Amino acid sequence: MTQVLGWLKKRTKLFKFIFLLSVSVIVVREVLTIAKTTSLSQLQDVLTALHPLAVVAMGIVGLIAVMPMLFYDVILTNLLPDKPALPYVLQTSWITNTINNLCGFGGLISTGLRTQFYGKKTQGQELLKALSKVILFFMSGISIYCLLSLLLVWFGHTDPFLHKYWLWLIGGSLYFPILLIVTHRSEIGFFDDLTLKIESQLVGTSFLEWTGVLTTFISVGKLMGLDFSIGEVIPLYIACSIIGMVSMIPGALGSFDVMMLLGLSALGVPHESAVIWILLYRLFYYLIPFAIGLLLLTHNVGDQFNQRYNGIPKEAASKVAHYALVTSLYIAGSLLVLSATIPEAFSDYPIIGKWTPASFHFLTQTPSLIFGFLLLAMGRGAAQKVKKAFMPTVILLLSAVIYVIWKEFSWGLVVILVLVLLFVVLSRSQFYRVKLVYSWEMLTFDGLLYSSLAFLYVVIGVYNLPHRHHRVRHDFLVFPSEHMWLLGLLTIVITATLLLIFGHYLSKSNITLGETVNQEKVMALLDEFGGNETSQLIFLGDKELFFYEVKGKPVVLFQYKLKADKCLVMGEPVGDATCFLAAIEAFMEKADTLGYRLVFYEVQESFVMLLHEQGFDFLKMGEEAYVDVQNFTLSGKKLKGVRSLINKMDRDNYQFEWLEPPFSVELMKELRQISDEWLAGQAEKSYSMGYFDEVYLSRAPIGVIKDRQGRCVAFANSMPTYNQEQMTIDLMRHYRDAPSGVMDSLFTHLFDVAKEQGYQFFNMGMAPLANVGYAKNSFFQERVAHYIYEYGTHFYSFQGLRNYKSKYATRWVAKYTAYPKNSSLIFTLIQLLILVNAPKE
Known part of the structure; x- marks a missing residue:
């Protein structure tokens, strides 16, 4: 016996699966049976003909009529040692009772489903013991109604046709008294834990259940506008229900319908009206609650399936x-x-x-x-x-x-x-x-x-x-x-x-993605972790900042601007590199919650790989020129022309000076005049570069070229990178009548300053579209960009800028734009182009 029990225990899951499969097959069979006996076109015609409020009322009454049955499971679970949560009990009770109404098979499906729902934490023997007691009271309500119906038939003014059902009504009315006698026999210890209170609750629940059934059937008939006596329909319905139960046909399909049609016709209800009456009753008491139960069952099974596979099915x-x-x-x-x-x-x-x-x-x-x-x-x-x-x-x-x-x-x-x-x-x-x-x-x-x-x-x-x-x-x-x-x-x-x-x-929302510039907060982060070639642009104040914090301390910083739904991030973040991935994920999550999509402009290949793992595509935008200042020299054939220009400027007494802040008012006026002439009335650009702003320029040293009279003819402001790896500049401007070698002179002197200050490289900035899309198998967008590079000289000197910087560059670093895969590249590039070329605010 022990081996048999062990064999059964090992195959519990298999038996549960077979049971659920069997229930599914039975349910499908019963639904198909109802469908065969139901004309959908006729049902639609009937519903269309009825007043909308009458249809709504039928639906409401049908749903309310099912609710008393929920108390069966509340009482049942109170008898168990491990009581499930009330919402779970109500949900599973609706599933069990509506499926049982449709295809009960003498309560077998009801018992099986309750065992499935409540037998997980409770010993199966205890559950079956409690369930067997509760199920006995399911028929007590109809038994009481059998007695009331018998009184109506014998002593009421009812149609003589109903007298033929007296035997069925007597048989049904005997059930409840016999049940009371059996459950209160002292020698039967099985019912000892059924107190009078619990029995009263079970009997009351059963009575309310059958009251709801009768109310639904009678309400449907009255809302159809049929003329009949309630005192005659009640005995007929109860008697036909008893006959249907004895037949053991699920839902009493067939036997109940035939007996009710015969009875209603005998009571004077037209045959067609009786057919529609029963059809609507089945729709609102059986099918609609069953459909809701089926949805709840799907949800219940789905939750279990979802938990087994870590939430993937529910998300899908x-x-x-x-x-x-x-x-x-x-x-x-x-x-x-x-x-x-x-x-x-x-x-x-x-x-x-x-x-x-x-x-x-x-x-x-x-x-x-x-x-x-x-x-x-x-x-x-x-x-x-x-x-x-x-x-x-x-x-x-x-x-x-x-x-x-x-x-x-x-x-x-x-x-x-x-x-x-x-x-x-x-x-x-x-x-x-x-x-x-x-x-x-x-x-x-x-x-x-x-x-x-x-x-x-x-x-x-x-x-x-x-x-x-x-x-x-x-x-x-x-x-x-x-x-x-x-x-x-x-x-x-x-x-x-x-x-x-x-x-x-x-x-509309009061929640913002980031915050405005707080210089002290920014400087604290840069001083601790260092920066990069775009860090200084933060102090222009034209962008917003997103800080990623660990234990309340800012460790990573992004700078960005919003354009429609794009959050256009300028360059790479600064801060603790070990937190970059977590910071990207946090930034993406916050932006996504607010409806924005991140786009990273001018980032290096190593950072692009981090973004690619987060679902970003990328497009090469060009290359940055780096000069190894520690090994730079003007000697050699390559820079012969540059040497000649610089020597000529030296002979003409042009001098380079490296000026540290604070700066005088007179110097700022001179630099403003140079900048205004350089711009020639054009508006300053922002976002990816600085603009002439005295507060911004006063944050870092400035290199100037002066003529023999001591007048500034050119200048370049330094952009601190807050690290010793590279030095770079932002604005480089000069008078139009300045000597032709003024830019070369300014660069070479800046190289010397960078070398003296211990930097390894001088960053000369971007050469847009350089080395983009030249390979046969490059991305289509990059090949288009290469075409612009080759033939777009009329609009912008792409090749000229590349050639100029290549005189000095010892290495080139590729720069990319990374954008979300579900974003349009064309719109993204247009928005970037507008932002990069937009005048400063």
């Missing part, structure tokens, strides 16, 4: 539901607008009408336009996963459902809208962003869609002007009336206003 299902939601909202919204714009197309062409909401003929023109455009707006909010869009989407869909039911009931459209609503609920976890930030990609798509729909509506109006005559008549362009078209146009204007208000609501 949520993403699929989200995709389906966005698609359905856009399609439904577009079709609703089109149904109001070209109504003839939806009525004259069956292929179009078959797949559109307009085919249900439930909406007038104005609601079609309103619901259509609002669904498109909800589609955008859902597509961007904005948390604030969730409830408005639910409310809009519920409003649409109510409108359909109220205006002209359409069963098919209700199903469609409920499915979309289900997609919303299933994808709720996808709604996490704080606000909506419109990207250029979204503006392009939505702009084209909205403008196309509105333009089509205007064209239809012009086409239908009374004085216009058409040689070829397009029926689908015919509009019912000019008045309706004008009303629709006014609706579009009103709806557009609502869309703007809704868009503002979604995009």
